[in-house]
Amino acid sequence: MAYFTAVLAPEGSGDDRDWRSVDIDLEAGSPDELGDALRGAVDDDRPVLAVLEREDEWFALVRTEGALEVRVFVSDAVAATESAYAPLFAELPAATGQPVPTPEDSDAADAADDDADGQDDTGDAAGDTGSRGGSGVAEDVWAGDPDLLTDLGCSADVLVRLATSSTDPAEATVRVGELLGCADLLESLR
Known part of the structure; x- marks a missing residue:
């Protein structure tokens, strides 16, 4: 199965926010390692968002902003722990607050x-x-921080609902992109 990855950074704010893609190869590693790579891809303290999908299995969102800690959300942490990106999800608390099995x-x-x-x-x-x-393993196998996009337009409730109800990771990330205003850019990168 194939992976899709994209790195996006917003320019402007609110209704005037535009998104641009950032050319960076996402290497598997810990959240801190990925955060350093994302921060190094932009020249200021803007948010940077990485979108990862494993075809037909899961999606993940990784966000960092300046010196702030890296925030991660994954729709299916159990499946993701068997992927090339497993180190990114190894320490995330599960939806229940327990470690991801x-x-x-x-x-x-x-x-x-x-x-x-x-x-x-x-x-x-x-x-x-x-x-x-x-x-x-319970059906709700999402893990991480569901609030990581709330200030950009995608609430925690919506993100969790997409993680637990969508059978197509690409469809879920497009919906997130619609809420953030970057769906067209995300689709153009596929």
């Missing part, structure tokens, strides 16, 4: 459940697992 954690929990009852807990008779892939 890694795929290994889920496998270990499944194995412990199997050992405890001698069965493979894959769901009820109707085939409903109640989780993604039967791994025992």
Whole structure:
């Protein structure tokens, strides 16, 4: 599966805000490493926004602004921990405030459940697992800071709703782009 990445920086403010793309290769690394790269791509304290998508799986938004800490939001932290960008999501708190479970954690929990009852807990008779892939992970597997775009026009509620209800990461990031006023630019970069 392919990745899509884009780095955007706003110029102006409010209704007069325009966005421009920033030419930078997004390397996998910790939030601080990515933040340093994003800050180095602009020459002032403007916000810089990185958009990452893993085709058909998840989207992530990374924001930094001047010396402020890097803020990250990912729609599916469990799937993202298996990606090339896993270091970026390793320390994020999950939607429940608990650490993000890694795929290994889920496998270990499944194995412990199997050992405890001698069965493979894959769901009820109707085939409903109640989780993604039967791994025992709740449907709300987003992680990070859902408020990272509130001041730019995308509320936390909207971001969480897109993360939990959209099956197409590209569709979700386009919707975010519409709210921020950069959808056309984002689409032109695809």
